[in-house]
Amino acid sequence: MGRRYFGTDGIRGRANGVITPDLAMKVGQATGLLFQRGSHRHRVVIGKDTRLSGYMIENAMVAGFTSVGMDVMLLGPMPTPAIAMLTRSMRADIGVMISASHNAYEDNGIKLFGPDGYKLSDEVEREIETLLDEDLGRRLSKSPALGRATRVDSAQARYIEFAKRTLPRHLSLEGLRIVLDCANGAAYKVAPEALWELGAEVFSIGVSPDGFNINNNVGSTSPEALVAKVREMRADVGIALDGDADRLLIVDEKGDIVDGDQLMAVIAQSWLEDGRLSKPGLVTTVMSNLGLERYIEGLGLSMVRTAVGDRYVLEHMREHGFNVGGEQSGHIILSDHSTTGDGLVAALQVLAVVKRRDRSVSEVCHRFEPLPQVLKNVRFVDRRTLAQEDVIRAIDGARERLGGDGRLLIRPSGTEPVIRVMGEGDDRLLVETVVDDVCAALSAHSAAMAAE
Known part of the structure; x- marks a missing residue:
């Protein structure tokens, strides 16, 4: 079953497009409710990178977590692995990293870690998504039980x-x-x-x-x-x-x-x-x-x-x-x-x-000489392109020509409407030729489908 919010590495998208203050607050509420296990005072650590939108998302998540009774420790700009480590070290129930990794500043994202410092499983992310679609207003904490937010100055050290x-x-x-x-x-x-x-x-x-x-x-x-x-x-x-x-x-x-x-x-x-x-x-x-x-x-x-x-x-x-x-x-x-x-x-x-x-x-x-590796992308209209007989024949023929000393990898991108074609082997000219042949077959079929 597809997921509405989470991708392969948390929730990511354009700030104030996909990642809005409203969504960030709800993620804080849903995650906070899910991880309130046991009678101890629950808390979350939040770090971020240096994007302008980080302030907006951070404040929204603080509102979300504190509204369901979780204390928040704000760590400021910190690497993702530091948040994972400090989640465990500071005995937090949840760790949050606000970042879109290597993307441009316009994007941002929310990565979540469990108390063991590992990213959440697909199953837990699905539970959070279920809560995101519910009305959580009736589950908010009463005034005496609201969480507190504290900035931690020692996190970098x-x-x-x-x-x-x-x-x-x-x-x-x-x-x-x-x-x-x-x-x-x-x-x-x-x-x-x-x-x-x-x-x-x-x-x-x-x-x-x-x-x-x-x-x-x-x-x-x-x-x-x-x-x-x-x-x-x-x-x-x-x-x-x-x-x-x-x-x-x-x-x-x-x-x-x-x-x-x-x-x-x-x-x-x-x-x-x-x-x-x-x-x-x-x-x-x-x-x-x-x-x-x-x-x-x-x-x-x-x-x-x-x-x-x-x-x-x-x-x-x-x-x-x-x-x-x-x-x-x-x-x-x-x-x-x-x-x-x-x-x-x-x-x-x-x-x-x-x-x-x-x-x-x-x-x-420089421990080894890399084999020639060629990677090309082909835009597609329908994922069923890879199941067409002419495309399958082209792929099988390419693999046969590379033989046991080479590799051919064809996979749809998880983030773009493209099929990635990667070939490698000892003979660069042969690798380039077979990759081009597969790309040509994919492009021809995609063009035909677009014209229908």
Whole structure:
């Protein structure tokens, strides 16, 4: 059954379009009512990124939660993983992160965490949606039982100390020149401070949020500014986070970009050597490069692929006991430390390897040669396009031509009316050809359906 409000990562959409004050207040009321279990005084922690609309949504959610008797602790701009951690640390019943991650400032979103620090399950989100469609006016608290709102000034220091403790106490980043890009987002205060306290020389960009410039030509989805700054400063490494700091991208001393696949390879091998892997392998998605899979198997480890989305990676990790997983896009989940992707913590694990080996970032982080990978999007009118005989023949033929040394992935987007076609293999020309052939078949059928 489809859901009206929640997507793959909370509720997200245009501020004052999808995400209105009225909806935010109702989400606070519905979630607050659902999580009032037991006789203790119930409370919720709320963090946000730096979007202008965050003030509006935050205040609306405070009204919602306090109206059903929950106390609210306001943490201000904080990374998503910090909210997950502090929900557990502060013994809260609910954690809320107000963010649209890597989207532009016009969008915003609401991510919810349970008392264990994990994102809510589909089942719980459906329960909240049911309550959102009800009249909750009769379930509001009486005047003496209304909640209180308090601003917590120590939240940033708590997260910085947590992040630092993910490294061995004796390990220092002294001697490293680091350019850090915080995307004018949630980590603009905590990430530079954490790296500086660990001894690094830090040159920060993307740390001047004005409510409008989050992810604007900065951050992990726009690495050009970071590449230029690394070269300008002759830095040892560049680190880019996204708007809510759960995603990571690294630039080496040459200005070359290192994606999540390479970073997972670095961490997996390091943890294997240290005896820290809880299972002999890692979990990633169908989008990860075949080069990573071959590298991991060469270490004697297994690589499990899930559907696209960090929540699916985490679900498999929890169910099967893995402690390293992530996505090519830079969502890296290290469950020994965090219940969600944490860009800063993942970066620290990579920097620890750089320091221990006393090698350059380019030597440490380029573990395998990625196979040529081609991704194209085809707009469609009807999802049944993929079930048509001519399209099926084109896909089967493409897979046969790639053979066992390549991969072809076709999937409808969950957020746009497009079908994504991804091919990879050792022969770039062949990969490009088969992807183009499949796209042509999809486009022809979509055009025919549009003309009907």
